[in-house]
Amino acid sequence: MSNVKYILGHFEDPDEMMHGIDKLQENNIGIYDVYTPMPIHGIEEKLGYKRSRLPIAAFCFGITGTLTAISMIYYMLVYDWPMNIGGKPSLAMPDFVPITFELTILFAAYGMMFTFFYANHLFPGRAPRVMDLRATNDRFVIAIDAKTNPYPDKIENLLKEAGAVEVMHNERKYVSYE
């Protein structure tokens, strides 16, 4: 039993990488993930990814912001310390709109950002999880879980046939920790 955890196929061309994905899928080899230096159209559908749930988080944070703004203004200007401003009623709804809008946006934006960081394990002091550093530069990388997919030689041949310029057998998952 080898210690190889992940097999990484490096491609120089996105079309060849897409072709490689097809080849692997035809041979029932499960793909762990694909890393590319730029977004590639249609790759999510090909890999069968579910749609991101980030918009739901954004909506929840936005609603929280709206309620925070309304209750805050209501407490300050209507309940706790009503003031006569230009003869307007204390509960002057048009006045509340800009602040409510701003807090909605603020909560949604920051909430979305922190949700994204949390989901991707990105926060200050945390070493980023990168399986192959060249995938952030000039290579298109397909990662295959070697523990669940037997026959590493067959996988290597398939990747090479599809046009992989380099196939790596990594014994650890994230190189960026080294």
Added chain:
Amino acid sequence: MGTNNQHTHNFTQQFEFSGKAKTWSLIAILIGVAAIAYGFLLDPAEYHSERTFANLLLMGYYFTCVCAAGAFFLALQLVTQSAWSAGLIRIPQAFAKVLPIASVILLVICAAGLFSHNLYHHWNLEGITEVGNEHYDAAIAKKAGFLNAPFFLIRLVFFLTIYSIFALVLTRFSDREDLVGGLANYKKSFKISAIFLVIFGFTTPIWAFDTIMSLEAHWFSTMFGWYNFAAMFISGLCAITVTVILLKKAGYMSWVNHNHIHDLGKFVFAFSIFWTYIWFSQFLLIWYANMPEETVYFFKRWEPEYKLWFWLNIVINFLAPVLILMTRDAKRRTNTLLAVCILLLCGHWLDYYLMIMPGTVESNRQFGITELGIFIGFVGLFSFLMMTQLAKKPLAAKNHPFLEESLHHSI
């Protein structure tokens, strides 16, 4: 991207304007003509000619705005070098080609309304600038250097001519591109579009001040120009989206897919919010400052005969698109988007109604044969002229440099 360039789209496909579309648009025009005749000759109400003129101005302005929005959309796509819209660019081009005719109609309506004193009588009245005359109005007399009949008409002719010339030049470049190919025409239209957008941006507010805001010449708002621009762009976008969807339903334009429709949906969603933003900015400042010369505008629209419509305007033009089009799926469902766009087109009729009616027929507001008939008539006129232009050229700009990229558009 190398491998998937084979497609089966027929870029020389041409729209065939016949059958039901032609019959119904001609019937709509006849309804419009009948409604105008009814409004001028048969309507028993005392304000009948003023009411008919107000409706003609409303629809004439709406019609011109939708066509101008087509030219604006076209120029915007060229200046931003957008690829996604390359496949559907013939539709705003067809709008732009109708702009000269729409401009002439608007000019005739404005001039006839002005000289028959059915429109713009707040500032165009015998002796209104003469001290001692019974009609003398000090506020208007101060504005007479700008608001006088000759200068008003000169401005209107000047703006509409410029817009029409640019609209025709831009479509001409695209048609020539079809014949000769290459990038020369695209590069030229890029420059022309940039010049057009600058001119359009600075002159549309003045156009709106003249045609609509001067109906109530004592009131003024600097937001009004942008408010009208937002209404113009959103109604133009809705008209483009409706046309694209109906053409697709009729089996045309196989190269336009859900991704392009989704982008149009995003545009409609975003500019509905933009319209609300501008509308509310104008409202909030006037409400907060509470100065009588400004609040009079909303005071009139808060009277019982307009109050319901005032609220309905916000519901249709803001709440409906925001709530219905918020999710990604809704923007990709063609029928939902079509329904929202048609609702918004009606909503912006109501928006213009609320801009025009309180300054013309005031409390004698009515909603009946004249309003509905003239609306239908202009919808028919627009459809007829636009589809006639659309049928003249292939539905795809086959030598557009970004057409290939547009086919692969994916969001």
